[in-house]
Amino acid sequence: MAETPPVPRRPPGELEASVLGALWAAEGPLSAAEVQSALGGQLARTTITTILTRLHDKGAVSRSRAGRGFAYSPIQDSAGLTARRMRSELDKQDDRSTALARFVSQLTSEDEQLLRVLLAGAEGGAPEGPQPGPGDAL
Template sequence: MADEEAGRRRARGELEAEVMTTLWAAHEPLTPADVQAALGGDLAYNTVQTILIRLLEKGQVRRGPAGRGRGHAYWPAQDAASAAAGRMRAALDGRPDRRAVLQQFAAGLAADDVDVLRALLEERES
């Protein structure tokens, strides 16, 4: 099983998502070495550093001096909920039938989520 996992290629964006999840969970800036350790160390340091630089270029993380020499520490540019909401809005952008997308989204919600969404929409209306 470990061999299967080691040989498995991650889906597009999966590694970036894992790095972001690690940064959100940390609640403090992390160095590439910190992120590498948190992810289990199976990734090369350079791979982690490359992912962090890509996330920086996309505006998803911020970077500053690590305070431990010449390296950098990284932290999320926004919290996890704001990032997820942004992805949801992006899924609607440019769609010719936004109503159909929203309808499909709503149809897949659990009853508890429907109640929360309904309450939030009512708050917005008032």
């Protein structure tokens, strides 16, 4: 009898990203059942509830009472969440200078220029080069 090949594990964070994507796409707070439906109904509701609880514990979503359960909303958009994660990782470092230097050394020249523009704007200076548009990101 042939063995069934094992189902490959999802990459870390994939389910959280999917759940957040469903919340970002929604026009208002969603229950676990609504998130489950938005994701195609393939995942168990308990799995969705666990992910939503973990996201709440991490401060990525807020929740409010909705009947016997909760309705969830994202606290930040995708860019805001990425920025928060980057800051969280930096806060874990004893040697912030080295961590920042290594981060900057790995940027593309376009991202480095964008970072310079953003830093100049944050300092109140006249930014050099093109201004980032609404769709641009670090």
